[in-house]
Amino acid sequence: MTLEEMKALPEGKQKALYNKIKEIRNLGKVVNFSSVYGAGPPKIALTASLPLKQAELLHATYWERNKSVKQVANSTLIKTVYNQRWQYNPISGFWYYLKAEKDRFSTLNQGSGSYIFDYWLRKSKEKLNPIGVSILLQYHDEMGGMCLKFQKDIVTKKLTEAMNELNQELKLNVSISFSVDFGNNYASVH
Secondary structure: OOHHHHHHOOHHHHHHHHHHHHHHHHHHHHHHHHHHOOOOHHHHHHHHOOOHHHHHHHHHHHHHHOHHHHHHHHOOOEEEEOOEEEEEOOOOOOEEEOOOHHHHHHHHHHHHHHHHHHHHHHHHHHHHHHHOOOEEEEEOOEEEEOOOHHHHHHHHHHHHHHHHHHHHHHOOOOOOOOOOOOOOOHHHHO
16 A cells, blocks of 8 residues: 555544554564564563464564574674673774674674764764854764754755765765754754
């Protein structure tokens, strides 16, 4: 069903369809995050309030369709120093403490995300400070600042320049992007 077809439905049917999609999406998130962070079918069943058989099927299907997660994790360099295991992140060049084998992908994923975001923050700060705009908050994968209304276009341009430089310098196999929102308070842009 296309968005246009959904919009053509009566409001009650739209709401029911939206709720069904939301339910499926939430279940998908539970299976995705649980699986990638090392949980098995019993934990998925408990977390998602599912029968164990259904959780087993979802877990098996997840790994059948996402085998590259383990392939990427297993391709990383590991070293042991003083009985502690360390994993090399080829994007940041950092070695991260690896508590458990099941954490290989999440360590790589979380470390890469944090490094890329912090890299962009630094570049953004360098671009924004000369025009009098400061970064006032950084929360997970968001940053916030204050600017005057007439500065919106230049702020967007400077943030885009910072992202373009990041992509050129890191040369990842995918381009990193962002979205920008303006509002009068945090709730209006989150």
